[in-house]
Amino acid sequence: MTKPQSSEQDSSARARVQRDERALRRGLSLGEAFREFLRHPSPWLIGITLLVALTGRLIVGDWQLTDALVPAAMLAVFPIFEWIVHVTVLHWRPRKLGPVAIDSELARKHREHHVDPRNIPLIFIPTKTLSVLVVVLVALAALAFPRLGLGLTFLLTITLLGLAYEWTHYLIHTDYKPKGSLYRAVWRNHRHHHYKNEHYWFTVTTSGTADRLFGTHPDPAEVTASPTARNLHSA
Structure with missing residues (x-):
């Protein structure tokens, strides 16, 4: 991965971060942020699926040890899954296969x-894609596991995990002021990705767990601003 050299780009990146810091000092309450969060379809679609899954799980019963092991394993690998999706799917460079894009x-x-990182509707998973994903996940739950309870x-x-991702990603892009050190670390990590260099800091819900594993969590002071952070693949 390249590190473009430009003092003007570094100054521009610092200015954007400083503007965000000033907005953060003005503050946004968590309640205000949550009310805006609920105005968008993604949280509702995921939330309804979650409630249906919870209701079904309580009705089916049949609790076994694997019902604890599966969530533990999913939680452990989620930062890696998040990194892989960000790098390979979200940062996909458009290609053509003959006439087909x-x-x-x-x-x-x-x-x-x-x-436009502050455009709120663009923060969320697109509704059409999310609808397809929900159908696929429901099908997997029903057909891909040895028992319905585990599915x-x-x-x-x-x-x-999806709802936590949507909330965290949304909140990072609002003017809500980080209160705790853990969230501030997550906030800084993702802001560096958008305003410093898009080739690094791919995790969203953690402060760089998978980034450290895959070598994309450098010292920000040693990374110069990328000219394509706001316009991916334009170079």
Whole structure:
């Protein structure tokens, strides 16, 4: 990965971060942020799926040890899954196979998100893509597990993780002021990705667990600003 050299780009990146810091000092309450969060379809679609999964899981019963092991394993690998999706799906470079363009809605919307990180609707998983994902996940829960109870445990866990991802990603892009050190670390990590260099800091819900594993968590002071952070693949 390249590190473009430009003092003007560094100054611009610092200015954007400083503007965000000033907005943060003005503050946004958590309640205000949550009310805006609920105005968008993604949290509702994931939340309804979560409630259906929870209701079904309680009705089915049949609790076994694997109902604890599956969520634990999913939680452990989620930062890696998040990193892989961000790098390979969201940052997909558009390609053509003959006359056919290969470019998913997720990748297109993510490029728009980088252009305007404060555009709230672009923060969320696109509704059409999310609807398909929900259908696929429900099918997996029903058909891919040795018992229905375990499949519902999987569906319940993945929707909880999805809702946590949507909330965290949304909150980072608002003017809500970080209160705790853990959230501030997560906030800084993702802001560096958008305003410093898009080739690093791919995790969203953690402060760089998978980034450290895959070598994409450098010292920000040693990374120069990228000219394509706001316009992916333009170089």
